Amino acid sequence: MRKMEGSTVDSESEDDEVQRNEGNNSELPGKEPPERGRILLEVENLKKYYPLKGGIITHTTGYTHAVDGVSFSVREGETLGLVGESGCGKSTIGRQIVGLERPTEGIIRYDGKDLSAMKPGELRQIRTQLQMVFQDPYSSLNPRKHIYEILAQPMLYHHIATKATVGKELERLLDMVGLSRNVLGRYPHEFSGGQRQRIGIARALSLNPRFLVCDEPVSALDVSIQAQILNLLKSLQKELNLTCIFVGHGLGAVNYVSDRIAVMYLGKIVEIGKAADVFRSPAHPYTKALIAAAPVPDPEKAGQERKLLEGEVGSSQEPPSGCRFHPRCPFAQESCRQTEPQMREVKPGSGHFAACPVANGKEARAHG
Ligand SMILES: Nc1ncnc2c1ncn2[C@@H]1O[C@H](COP(=O)(O)OP(=O)(O)OP(=O)(O)O)[C@@H](O)[C@H]1O
Numbered sequence: 355m356r357k358m359e360g361s362t363v364d365s366e367s368e369d370d371e372v373q374r375n376e377g378n379n380s381e382l383p384g385k386e387p388p389e390r391g392r393i394l395l396e397v398e399n400l401k402k403y404y405p406l407k408g409g410i411i412t413h414t415t416g417y418t419h420a421v422d423g424v425s426f427s428v429r430e431g432e433t434l435g436l437v438g439e440s441g442c443g444k445s446t447i448g449r450q451i452v453g454l455e456r457p458t459e460g461i462i463r464y465d466g467k468d469l470s471a472m473k474p475g476e477l478r479q480i481r482t483q484l485q486m487v488f489q490d491p492y493s494s495l496n497p498r499k500h501i502y503e504i505l506a507q508p509m510l511y512h513h514i515a516t517k518a519t520v521g522k523e524l525e526r527l528l529d530m531v532g533l534s535r536n537v538l539g540r541y542p543h544e545f546s547g548g549q550r551q552r553i554g555i556a557r558a559l560s561l562n563p564r565f566l567v568c569d570e571p572v573s574a575l576d577v578s579i580q581a582q583i584l585n586l587l588k589s590l591q592k593e594l595n596l597t598c599i600f601v602g603h604g605l606g607a608v609n610y611v612s613d614r615i616a617v618m619y620l621g622k623i624v625e626i627g628k629a630a631d632v633f634r635s636p637a638h639p640y641t642k643a644l645i646a647a648a649p650v651p652d653p654e655k656a657g658q659e660r661k662l663l664e665g666e667v668g669s670s671q672e673p674p675s676g677c678r679f680h681p682r683c684p685f686a687q688e689s690c691r692q693t694e695p696q697m698r699e700v701k702p703g704s705g706h707f708a709a710c711p712v713a714n715g716k717e718a719r720a721h722g
């Protein structure tokens with residue numbers, strides 16, 4: 355087994371070997387496009403299984419396979435978008451990365467260091483560099499604390515500021531997220547949804563993080579202010595050279611803020627690549643279906659019928675055998691029920707991978 359970005363690859367035939375070698379060239383230092391930074395986060399075979407409890411004497415009756423063997427990397431200054439239907443494991447990945455939960459298996463390497471192998475003191479320090487912006491800005495802010503406490507306490511605790519400098523730091527933060535400086539004495543319920551999300555972003559930035567997980571930061575907001583928050587996040591990411599994972603349901607918003615996109619289905623990444631490649635030339639049947647099912651923002655195409663994704667997402671307690679998408683896939687064949695497809699590069703050197711033989715050529719032609 356040999357690892358490639360966003361995938362694990364096994365060996366099958368000589369033909370395949372040639373394609374994999376060519377694909378891997380994009381990872382050689384000499385072939386690196388100049389805009390690419392060094393890898394800041396590497397996730398290897400990450401798994402998170404939640405126990406299911408049952409019976410009179412509560413015992414484990416099974417597991418929810420929330421994340422089931424996911425590998426990817428994020429370069430410094432890059433935004434990786436994570437998309438997929440509800441329950442596919444997007445937030446679970448985010449929580450493992452920022453340390454809100456521990457993985458069942460797998461490695462999360464940040465700045466070259468395995469987080470699970472760190473001593474508690476070192477881990478506490480590193481954790482300040484990995485922060486999260488949550489979907490619901492209201493429930494993520496303590497309603498009993500005013501904004502000064504919400505923002506100043508972590509800065510003082512982690513020695514980002516002293517009592518003498520915290521006032522200036524707070525002003526800088528509020529300016530950065532576009533909030534007036536006189537909000538500090540107010541409580542979260544006194545703000546609109548958009549303002550609350552700005553406070554959530556300010557809190558995430560208060561510890562000067564390098565890495566931000568934005569977990570559906572605009573989904574709970576009014577459509578009219580979603581663009582404002584997206585633009586704010588995008589400009590902050592540039593200004594502060596943040597490395598980000600941006601979680602979203604819709605490919606449109608994710609495409610807008612992301613350099614690359616990973617598409618998830620039932621705990622697995624099924625496609626990953628540059629945002630433009632995944633969005634404009636999707637390879638995996640699931641990604642194609644997601645795009646076809648999305649609302650059309652282009653008025654010229656607005657009359658076109660949306661093709662809704664048919665069938666239920668399978669159970670993450672007993673995931674379908676082989677390719678997990680096979681019960682809903684119009685191209686499914688017998689082998690899809692039996693063999694789990696491996697990630698393959700769609701076009702050599704593109705860094706665009708999909709876990710489907712149909713996406714990779716021969717079978718696609720056979721399917722017509
Ligand atoms: N703490 C938990 N205990 C048990 N099961 C959990 C827990 N958190 C998540 N799950 C389950 O893990 C799976 C993945 O959940 P997750 O919240 O990561 O999905 P998601 O992709 O973020 O969905 P959404 O788009 O709705 O936010 C789901 O089946 C969910 O029910």
Ligand code: SF4
Pocket residue numbers: 638639640677678679680681683684685686687690695709710711712713
């Ligand atoms: S592997 Fe088979 S079932 Fe899965 S997406 Fe490809 S064609 Fe469909």
Ligand SMILES: [Mg+2]
Pocket residue numbers: 444445446569
């Ligand atoms: Mg979620």
